[in-house]
Amino acid sequence: MRLTPLATALLALASSASTASAAGGDAGGPPRRVVSLNLTADELLVEMLPPERLVGVTRWADDPEMSNVAGRVPAAAERLPRADLERLIALRPDLVVVSEYTDADFLRLLEKSGLRHHRLSGLASLAGIRAAITDLGQLVACPGAAARLVARMDAILGELARRLDGARRPRVLYWSDPHTAGADSALGSLIEAAGAVNVGRELGLRGIVPISGERAFVADPDVVLLTLGSGAAGSLRRHPLLSRTRAAREGRVVEMPNRLLVALSDRAADACWWLAARLHPSLVPQALPAGGNR
Amino acid sequence: MSEPARRRLVFAVLAAALPLALLSALSLGSVPLSPLGVIGSAAARAGLGAPAPLGDVGEVILWSVRLPRVLIAALVGGGLAVVGASLQSLFRNPLADAGLLGVGPGAALGAVIAVNLGWAQERFLALPLSACAGALLALLLIYALAHAGGRPSLSGLLLTGLAVSAVAAAGTSVLLVATEEFRVRTVLFWLAGGLEGRGFEHAALAAAFVLPGVAALFLLSRPLDVLSLGEEEAAALSLPVHAVRIVVFGLCALVAGPVTAVAGSIPFVGLIAPHALRGLVGPLGRHLLPASFLAGAILVVVADLAARSFGQYVELPLGSVTAFVGAPYFVLALRGQEGRE
Numbered sequence: 001m002r003l004t005p006l007a008t009a010l011l012a013l014a015s016s017a018s019t020a021s022a023a024g025g026d027a028g029g030p031p032r033r034v035v036s037l038n039l040t041a042d043e044l045l046v047e048m049l050p051p052e053r054l055v056g057v058t059r060w061a062d063d064p065e066m067s068n069v070a071g072r073v074p075a076a077a078e079r080l081p082r083a084d085l086e087r088l089i090a091l092r093p094d095l096v097v098v099s100e101y102t103d104a105d106f107l108r109l110l111e112k113s114g115l116r117h118h119r120l121s122g123l124a125s126l127a128g129i130r131a132a133i134t135d136l137g138q139l140v141a142c143p144g145a146a147a148r149l150v151a152r153m154d155a156i157l158g159e160l161a162r163r164l165d166g167a168r169r170p171r172v173l174y175w176s177d178p179h180t181a182g183a184d185s186a187l188g189s190l191i192e193a194a195g196a197v198n199v200g201r202e203l204g205l206r207g208i209v210p211i212s213g214e215r216a217f218v219a220d221p222d223v224v225l226l227t228l229g230s231g232a233a234g235s236l237r238r239h240p241l242l243s244r245t246r247a248a249r250e251g252r253v254v255e256m257p258n259r260l261l262v263a264l265s266d267r268a269a270d271a272c273w274w275l276a277a278r279l280h281p282s283l284v285p286q287a288l289p290a291g292g293n294r
Numbered sequence: 295m296s297e298p299a300r301r302r303l304v305f306a307v308l309a310a311a312l313p314l315a316l317l318s319a320l321s322l323g324s325v326p327l328s329p330l331g332v333i334g335s336a337a338a339r340a341g342l343g344a345p346a347p348l349g350d351v352g353e354v355i356l357w358s359v360r361l362p363r364v365l366i367a368a369l370v371g372g373g374l375a376v377v378g379a380s381l382q383s384l385f386r387n388p389l390a391d392a393g394l395l396g397v398g399p400g401a402a403l404g405a406v407i408a409v410n411l412g413w414a415q416e417r418f419l420a421l422p423l424s425a426c427a428g429a430l431l432a433l434l435l436i437y438a439l440a441h442a443g444g445r446p447s448l449s450g451l452l453l454t455g456l457a458v459s460a461v462a463a464a465g466t467s468v469l470l471v472a473t474e475e476f477r478v479r480t481v482l483f484w485l486a487g488g489l490e491g492r493g494f495e496h497a498a499l500a501a502a503f504v505l506p507g508v509a510a511l512f513l514l515s516r517p518l519d520v521l522s523l524g525e526e527e528a529a530a531l532s533l534p535v536h537a538v539r540i541v542v543f544g545l546c547a548l549v550a551g552p553v554t555a556v557a558g559s560i561p562f563v564g565l566i567a568p569h570a571l572r573g574l575v576g577p578l579g580r581h582l583l584p585a586s587f588l589a590g591a592i593l594v595v596v597a598d599l600a601a602r603s604f605g606q607y608v609e610l611p612l613g614s615v616t617a618f619v620g621a622p623y624f625v626l627a628l629r630g631q632e633g634r635e
Binding site for chain 2: 081082083084085086087089090092100101102103104105106107108109112113114179207208209210
């Protein structure tokens, strides 16, 4: 992307400190007290770390509608209702795992407070999720656990690809009034790995972006994918145009549990399998393959 | 009580309340710190006592997180209140404030550009610097457009500001719609106003504009007093009306823009503080401006303390706290003014 001279000058004025993969604080030795500030890291760290090393997770980690590790989070880990820096410092973590969207000013304050941080990034694709799991595993000195998560993910996705080989791919539109998923989005990758064509990508969209009702209607998807319990099904039924799409009229609407839709951990493979089982019921059974069970 | 005695009392109360508010804001929060410990820690930094009386964690919270935040709150509040007082004199309207300047929407446009392009996630200070640039560009645009057809009247300046604000707000809306869903939250939090995650660099950015800007406005208090008599009267007293107006307008925008860039939208502070004080210390700028600075600083320091103390799951937006207090005050003040008229 080209920057205007003004933007270049502005950025030159700003500190050149971009956020490194893991930055700030004392980086000596593997972290013993890890805090997660996002749900994906909650899920990964619960799987990877011995319980005593996970000292803080988001409050969403215990919510069975949002989290794939609800009920398995160590009781002693602090539940953080928000990214409250003061509470974070009081936990004395030696590693804080933040999300791709955490802004740089917050990260600088973490560093100034002596806290080392790691940004989970590249989660817009299954390959990126694999790499993020491996990186995090290395950083918390649990490469074996990370490798097991990646192997499980690969086992599910490999079996899925084998079963879907040569299958006709339905055209799926994700719709969360008014947003859809285009290219370079985890949801788009999920749709494609589940043996479907992502209508958002067909339309030239990138990321999670709004789509007009007219454009979605004209795209005429085979299936509409919604978030279960989000009210999107009601919105679809009431929408003057989308309610008239072939998919809506013929009942080809799939409502996916939120915990699977937002899963950017190894559970993204579970989400792919879940969706594939609804799109290709004759090819993919509901139950995960043998290598996918924990 | 005579007016000078009342004025002295008001200044004494404000001068005592500000350190108290600062100490409370430094002591209270998610992790409470002992006020004596806070004082002891400050003394230790000055080489006057045992080091680290708050313990390692308390010291980090106080010096890395809470102190810059509280300093920014004081600068923001003081700056906005002085801007409000100056604009109330300039426009001869006791209900004027920084919202009239048109720099807020410019700052918002700068902020949303920084988020949309990913700078806010990648570069330290990119968001406040972009917002600051947006505010200053809006100011330049307002000035250039207003002067395109010769010297503008005060209403011409205001209406040009309104037009530039509308364009900036439209640009913000377009970009918000085009911004990825997860990034929009960053902008929304900024637009709602707040000081979470601000450090000493943000305080320095605010101070670099607020302190000289406020000092310059203090120096202009006499011309402002003359201007508040009316343009004809001011001109009759040999005041260069247009020059003073432009300088005051520019200084107000130079303070309000960076303040908005650092803290987001913090409404009503510039209205409440000077409006409430005018009856107590009198309308003269040399009294009203410093008193407004102190009162504005106290107001925002306390509002920020409330914002971070009430919500467990989310920190309340600072702008919402000042609006909850300011909007009823504004309605009452408006009715009072209409009653007097």
